[in-house]
Amino acid sequence: MKTVTVYDIAREANVSVATVSRVLNNTAPVKKATRDRIMELIHKHQFQPNALARSLLKKETGMIGIILPDITNPFFPAVLAGVEQEARSRGYTFFLCDTVSTNRDSADQYVRESQYLSLLMEKQVDGIIMIGGRINLARPDKEMVQEVVEAGKRVPILLLNGNLPGGGLYRIYTDETEGAELATQHLIELGHRDIAFVGGYRHMSNTIQRQQGFTKTMRRHGLQIRREWILDGGFSVESGKALMERLLRGSERPTAVFAPTTWWRSAH
Amino acid sequence: MKTVTVYDIAREANVSVATVSRVLNNTAPVKKATRDRIMELIHKHQFQPNALARSLLKKETGMIGIILPDITNPFFPAVLAGVEQEARSRGYTFFLCDTVSTNRDSADQYVRESQYLSLLMEKQVDGIIMIGGRINLARPDKEMVQEVVEAGKRVPILLLNGNLPGGGLYRIYTDETEGAELATQHLIELGHRDIAFVGGYRHMSNTIQRQQGFTKTMRRHGLQIRREWILDGGFSVESGKALMERLLRGSERPTAVFAPTTWWRSAH
DNA sequence: CTGAAAGCGCTTACAG
DNA sequence: CTGAAAGCGCTTACAG
Structure with a gap:
C-alpha cells in the first residue's frame, strides 16, 4: 500500500505542500475554500501525517x-x-x-x-x-x-x-525514614514491644532507610532490637513466607512484625 | 547542548557521512584505520544516531x-x-x-x-x-x-x-466455550448439581461464550439452570462481592459457583 | 574501500 | 492568503 504524503494531497488540491501543512497544523490562516478542499482530500485518502518526519524537524x-x-x-x-x-x-x-x-x-x-x-x-x-x-x-x-x-x-x-x-x-520521592518511624510508632502505641523487621534487601537504600527509621524509633522508646528479628530477603510473596516461617520457628516470638515492603503477589 | 550528527563525526574524521553510516551499521567493509578513527570519535562525542531519521528512511x-x-x-x-x-x-x-x-x-x-x-x-x-x-x-x-x-x-x-x-x-485467542465446559464438567464430577454462574458482563463476548459452555454442559447432564443463579455485573472485586451477597441472600443456595472471570484486585 | 548526491516526509522562515 | 526552497539527520544506490 503506497502511503500518501503531503505532496500527494498538495498536488491533487493544486496547492503547495506548505499550504497543506498549514491546514494540518492550523498554523496560519488559509482561505476557507482551499482549506475545505484539502480537508476533503485528507479524509478521502485517510491521510495521516508521518510523526517521524515532524518530530525530526520539531525536535x-x-x-x-x-x-x-x-x-x-x-x-x-x-x-x-x-x-x-x-x-x-x-x-x-x-x-x-x-x-x-x-x-x-x-x-x-x-x-x-x-x-x-x-x-x-x-x-x-x-x-x-x-x-x-x-x-x-x-x-x-x-x-x-x-x-x-x-x-x-x-x-x-x-x-x-x-x-x-x-x-x-x-x-x-517519599520519605522512607519518616514513614518507617510512623509505622513503628503506631505499633508501639498499640502496646507492642517485641517487634520484628522482616523483608526487603539489605543492599537497597529504601530498605536501609526504613530500617533506620525503625531502629531509631525503637531506641527512642527504649525498646530492644533483636538481631534475629531483623531479616531481609526480598520483596516477593515467596520470600515473605520463607522469612515469616523462619521468624516463627524461633523460641521467642515477636508480637508484631514490621514488613518494610508490600509483599506483592508474584505473577510467576 | 548542540547535538552531534554524522556530519560532525565525518568532518572530524575526514571522511564522508556515508562512511560514518557504514561503520555505524556495519553495512559495508571500511578500512580498519578509518573505522577505528570513527569509532573513537563516536565514543568521544557520545554520539547516538537519531532513530527518527533512520526510521523515516527505512520505514x-x-x-x-x-x-x-x-x-x-x-x-x-x-x-x-x-x-x-x-x-x-x-x-x-x-x-x-x-x-x-x-x-x-x-x-x-x-x-x-x-x-x-x-x-x-x-x-x-x-x-x-x-x-x-x-x-x-x-x-x-x-x-x-x-x-x-x-x-x-x-x-x-x-x-x-x-x-x-x-x-x-x-x-x-483461547477457546472460551471449551474452557467453560471443562470447568463446569469439573464441578459436576465433584458431585455438584446446584451451580451458579456469577460475574462478567452480558454485553461481552467472552462472558457470553463462557455462559454458553456452562449452559451446554449443564443441559448435557440434565441439570437445571436457574435464572436467578445467573448473574452478571463486571470483573471487579467489588462487583464480585456484591453479586455473591445477592446470591447468598436467596432462599435456596447453590453448592458451587462458576465465576467466569478472575475477580481481579482493583487498585482503586 | 570511499564519496557525491538524492531522498525519506514533513515544517518554517522568507518573500510576495 | 500562498509558494519556492532549505533543512531536520540519516541511508543507499551509483560510480569510481
Whole structure:
C-alpha cells in the first residue's frame, strides 16, 4: 500500500505542500475554500501525517520513556496509571521498558537498564522516568551512576522513589525514614514491644532507610532490637513466607512484625 | 547542548557521512584505520544516531503499539510481560496505550481506543496489539469495527483474546466455550448439581461464550439452570462481592459457583 | 574501500 | 492568503 504524503494531497488540491501543512497544523490562516478542499482530500485518502518526519524537524516526539524493573509487580502499574493519565492529558505517550530478566540474573537487569537508556535517547524521547533498579541501590557502581548523569545532560530524567549521587536529575520521592518511624510508632502505641523487621534487601537504600527509621524509633522508646528479628530477603510473596516461617520457628516470638515492603503477589 | 550528527563525526574524521553510516551499521567493509578513527570519535562525542531519521528512511521503527484497557488490572501486565520478552529478543519495544477513563465513562474508553489507533499509525509503529475493549464486545458498533479493519490494511494488527468481524486482522485467542465446559464438567464430577454462574458482563463476548459452555454442559447432564443463579455485573472485586451477597441472600443456595472471570484486585 | 548526491516526509522562515 | 526552497539527520544506490 503506497502511503500518501503531503505532496500527494498538495498536488491533487493544486496547492503547495506548505499550504497543506498549514491546514494540518492550523498554523496560519488559509482561505476557507482551499482549506475545505484539502480537508476533503485528507479524509478521502485517510491521510495521516508521518510523526517521524515532524518530530525530526520539531525536535520533540511527545514520547516519554519509562524504565522499570517488572511490570507484573503491581506497584509499578499503579504508578504507571497515574503518570500516564497526567501525561496523556498533555499529549504524551509512554514508551515502556521492562528490565526484568527471565533468568533472574539481577546483574542482567542493570545491563538492560543501560541498553534502554541508550535506546530511548536514540528514539529521541522527550523525557525519561526511572523507577526501581539501580536508583534504589545503596552503593551503585560508579559507571552506573555516571551513565545516568551523562544521559541526564541530554534529556530530562526523573528518578521516582530513588536516588543517584550527582546532580542534574529530577526526583520525586517519599520519605522512607519518616514513614518507617510512623509505622513503628503506631505499633508501639498499640502496646507492642517485641517487634520484628522482616523483608526487603539489605543492599537497597529504601530498605536501609526504613530500617533506620525503625531502629531509631525503637531506641527512642527504649525498646530492644533483636538481631534475629531483623531479616531481609526480598520483596516477593515467596520470600515473605520463607522469612515469616523462619521468624516463627524461633523460641521467642515477636508480637508484631514490621514488613518494610508490600509483599506483592508474584505473577510467576 | 548542540547535538552531534554524522556530519560532525565525518568532518572530524575526514571522511564522508556515508562512511560514518557504514561503520555505524556495519553495512559495508571500511578500512580498519578509518573505522577505528570513527569509532573513537563516536565514543568521544557520545554520539547516538537519531532513530527518527533512520526510521523515516527505512520505514520501520522497531516499535509495537499495545492498546489495553487498564494496566492496573493484573491480567494485562501478565500478558504484557510475555509479549514484551519475546519482542525484546527481536529488538522491538512497546508503546503503551492505556485507555481506561478516569471518570469511569466507558464510552470514553472506545473513543480513546480510536485516538490511540491513529496516534500509533502516525508514529509509524511496526504493528499494533489490541487486547480488551471493543474487541470483546458482543455487538460492536459498525464504525468501531470499520476503523480497525481500515487500520489493519496499513499496519499489522493483532487481536489478543477477542475478535472483530471483517478480515485482515491477526488473532490469538483461547477457546472460551471449551474452557467453560471443562470447568463446569469439573464441578459436576465433584458431585455438584446446584451451580451458579456469577460475574462478567452480558454485553461481552467472552462472558457470553463462557455462559454458553456452562449452559451446554449443564443441559448435557440434565441439570437445571436457574435464572436467578445467573448473574452478571463486571470483573471487579467489588462487583464480585456484591453479586455473591445477592446470591447468598436467596432462599435456596447453590453448592458451587462458576465465576467466569478472575475477580481481579482493583487498585482503586 | 570511499564519496557525491538524492531522498525519506514533513515544517518554517522568507518573500510576495 | 500562498509558494519556492532549505533543512531536520540519516541511508543507499551509483560510480569510481
